[in-house]
Amino acid sequence: MAQLTYREAIAAALAQEMTRDERVILFGEDTAAAGGVFKTTEGLLAQFGPRRVKDMPISELAILGAAMGMAMTGMRPVAEIMFSDFLACCWDYVANEISKTRYMSDGQITLPLVILTLNGAGARFGAQHSQSVENWAMAIPGIKVVAPSNAADVKGLLAAAIRDPDPVLFFEHKFLLSTKCEVPDGEHLVPLGKAAVLREGTDITVIALAAMVPKALKAAEILAAEHGISATVIDLRTLVPLDTQTLLREAARTGRIFTVEENPRLCGWGAEIASIIQEEAFGALKQPVVRITTPHVPVPASDQLEDAVVPSVARIVAEIRQAMGARRAA
Amino acid sequence: MSNTQQQVPQGQEATARGEDIPEAMRLRIYRTMVEIRHFLKRANDLFLQNLVKGTMHLGLGQEAVAAGFAARLNKDDYSFCTYRGHHHTLARGVSMLSVLGELMGRQCGLMKGKGGSMHLTSVEHGLMGSYAIVGSHLPVAAGAAWSAQYRGTKQVAVAFFGDGAANIGAFHESLNLAAVMKLPVIFVCENNLYMEYTPISSVTAVKHPAADRAAGYGLEKIVIDGNNPDLVYRTAGDAVARAREGGGPSLIECLTYRHGGHSRADPAKYRPPDEVAEWLRRDPIAHYRKQLLELGIAEQTLSGIEAESIAKVDQATEAAKVSPTPALESALTDVWADGGSAWRN
Numbered sequence: 001m002a003q004l005t006y007r008e009a010i011a012a013a014l015a016q017e018m019t020r021d022e023r024v025i026l027f028g029e030d031t032a033a034a035g036g037v038f039k040t041t042e043g044l045l046a047q048f049g050p051r052r053v054k055d056m057p058i059s060e061l062a063i064l065g066a067a068m069g070m071a072m073t074g075m076r077p078v079a080e081i082m083f084s085d086f087l088a089c090c091w092d093y094v095a096n097e098i099s100k101t102r103y104m105s106d107g108q109i110t111l112p113l114v115i116l117t118l119n120g121a122g123a124r125f126g127a128q129h130s131q132s133v134e135n136w137a138m139a140i141p142g143i144k145v146v147a148p149s150n151a152a153d154v155k156g157l158l159a160a161a162i163r164d165p166d167p168v169l170f171f172e173h174k175f176l177l178s179t180k181c182e183v184p185d186g187e188h189l190v191p192l193g194k195a196a197v198l199r200e201g202t203d204i205t206v207i208a209l210a211a212m213v214p215k216a217l218k219a220a221e222i223l224a225a226e227h228g229i230s231a232t233v234i235d236l237r238t239l240v241p242l243d244t245q246t247l248l249r250e251a252a253r254t255g256r257i258f259t260v261e262e263n264p265r266l267c268g269w270g271a272e273i274a275s276i277i278q279e280e281a282f283g284a285l286k287q288p289v290v291r292i293t294t295p296h297v298p299v300p301a302s303d304q305l306e307d308a309v310v311p312s313v314a315r316i317v318a319e320i321r322q323a324m325g326a327r328r329a330a
Numbered sequence: 331m332s333n334t335q336q337q338v339p340q341g342q343e344a345t346a347r348g349e350d351i352p353e354a355m356r357l358r359i360y361r362t363m364v365e366i367r368h369f370l371k372r373a374n375d376l377f378l379q380n381l382v383k384g385t386m387h388l389g390l391g392q393e394a395v396a397a398g399f400a401a402r403l404n405k406d407d408y409s410f411c412t413y414r415g416h417h418h419t420l421a422r423g424v425s426m427l428s429v430l431g432e433l434m435g436r437q438c439g440l441m442k443g444k445g446g447s448m449h450l451t452s453v454e455h456g457l458m459g460s461y462a463i464v465g466s467h468l469p470v471a472a473g474a475a476w477s478a479q480y481r482g483t484k485q486v487a488v489a490f491f492g493d494g495a496a497n498i499g500a501f502h503e504s505l506n507l508a509a510v511m512k513l514p515v516i517f518v519c520e521n522n523l524y525m526e527y528t529p530i531s532s533v534t535a536v537k538h539p540a541a542d543r544a545a546g547y548g549l550e551k552i553v554i555d556g557n558n559p560d561l562v563y564r565t566a567g568d569a570v571a572r573a574r575e576g577g578g579p580s581l582i583e584c585l586t587y588r589h590g591g592h593s594r595a596d597p598a599k600y601r602p603p604d605e606v607a608e609w610l611r612r613d614p615i616a617h618y619r620k621q622l623l624e625l626g627i628a629e630q631t632l633s634g635i636e637a638e639s640i641a642k643v644d645q646a647t648e649a650a651k652v653s654p655t656p657a658l659e660s661a662l663t664d665v666w667a668d669g670g671s672a673w674r675n
Binding site for chain 2: 025051056057059061062063064065066067068069070071072073074075077092093096097101102103104105106107108109110112141142165166193240241242243244245276
């Protein structure tokens with residue numbers, strides 16, 4: 001075990017898979033010589049050479065289209081879209097082409113590719129470089145959606161995504177890049193579609209994703225220490241496939257479910273989870289499912305304003321306490 | 331009519347005859363065009379009988395581009411085409427039954443009814459898909475070419491597209507990427523003068539929507555008469571050879587004309603009658619038939635090909651009509667590589 005940053009784990013996973021499989025190649029804007037604008041691909045050009053690690057023009061259509069053409073002809077490309085906001089520039093490939101081709105071709109074409117992109121707020125970059133768009137991707141049949149919360153999962157999930165026979169949209173979180181944790185040495189794989197129970201509690205279940213996971217864990221500590229509320233914290237890790245078994249089991253156990261979502265309110269992933277839980281575990285619920293989200297606004301640039309809209313530890317604690325208080329009052 | 335004529339480069343027919351094309355190849359090209367023609371007419375009939383649902387975009391009149399290019403491709407080369415892709419699909423050797431079955435939504439269809447008219451795909455024939463978002467396949471073809479280059483297979487990728495696609499961002503991104511990486515890809519514009527219902531000239535800053543952009547990517551400007559099968563065949567041969575030898579991409583604009591409207595919803599009344607008449611006169615099949623007779627090929631050889639083509643279309647039609655419709659469960663299969671559509675456990 002070594003301590004790696006989330007950033008280092010991205011490069012480690014790519015190196016692990018590129019070493020293992022000649023078909024894996026990496027390309028994107030500033031990906032090769034610059035090592036990525038957030039230094040997530042540093043060292044890979046030196047290690048694997050310009051044939052396998054390539055800088056692309058600012059051409060998001062060409063980047064994702066080329067990845068698709070490569071994947072259907074025997075390669076396993078990893079295509080980088082610098083900021084997840086830019087997926088809107090090439091959404092045709094995500095929504096119309098990559099996700100639908102296997103189905104439309106009646107299984108003749110499979111597309112083992114990974115779209116690697118930086119998601120989320122925390123860098124004070126304003127509304128077009130700070131969004132959490134995982135819920136856009138979740139709405140499309142045919143693409144898997146992964147968003148890890150820590151370096152160990154980055155390594156394991158990214159490796160699994162590269163080996164997966166289906167297309168995967170892999171959301172790195174820019175706020176987490178410098179966070180560190182123990183990451184297994186050598187080959188490390190985390191299967192897609194398995195949520196992680198990070199903390200066991202008895203009163204409530206908090207379901208979080210990516211940068212909301214460490215905040216949920218911190219909130220759980222405060223709730224236990226200061227308010228006598230014992231929380232289970234689940235890291236969803238992947239939205240598609242969705243580990244509904246773990247969610248329903250937890251709903252049945254605590255009966256009090258909270259989601260913590262960085263995406264804006266409407267049609268955030270928590271809405272789907274709330275829907276599934278009320279449909280399939282209604283009898284076990286002791287209170288309505290509560291969604292803690294970014295309000296339905298663009299992400300503002302000012303640090304004060306950005307911190308005010310993205311769910312914070314304090315807000316998570318407050319909203320959970322309020323919901324619990326309301327329950328007691330009723 | 332002068333407008334149409336000025337778009338056809340002069341003197342290229344003569345050059346086309348300059349190179350000796352074997353008789354067997356000319357007959358193959360003729361047969362491909364005739365088969366496509368009869369097939370598309372039949373597809374149209376079946377649409378009118380409500381046996382083909384939805385919509386269709388016929389390549390009637392554009393057969394020479396498909397036949398000429400397909401004749402230059404190896405079995406493992408890649409073709410990418412548009413929603414107007416039936417002619418390219420057949421030209422790559424896909425069976426009439428599987429194409430007709432797909433148009434009719436039957437079990438015998440190429441994708442068993444899950445793709446439809448606009449998405450014909452046959453990987454075993456190198457037909458890597460038909461794309462219904464204008465221009466979206468151009469980067470995909472570049473990617474397939476990049477893959478071939480990386481793997482060192484000497485395969486080439488050809489992307490066919492309409493004049494309208496030349497104003498799409500993906501067209502320009504693909505050309506730049508292909509040129510900078512010297513990818514073995516050939517971009518073939520079938521300029522049929524209309525972007526759906528709108529004359530392409532009225533919405534494009536240059537006369538030749540594809541070829542006039544070639545210089546921007548360091549490529550040669552190539553405009554040919556796309557209704558001249560020999561010329562298409564020769565031009566395709568040059569471009570394929572260049573791509574295969576590592577010489578990089580080509581952009582070829584083939585001037586041609588749809589005999590009908592954009593889709594089955596479009597009677598194409600916006601086209602001047604004299605323009606339509608002129609292009610019908612320049613029909614690639616009639617033109618080639620005359621040429622083949624002049625070259626000494628027997629009338630009965632050609633009429634034999636025509637009769638065989640009609641018989642083949644009849645046979646496919648009858649077989650498609652009796653093919654069952656797909657099992658309803660198949661609507662929930664093949665989203666994922668495991669064959670299923672599950673998004674949860």
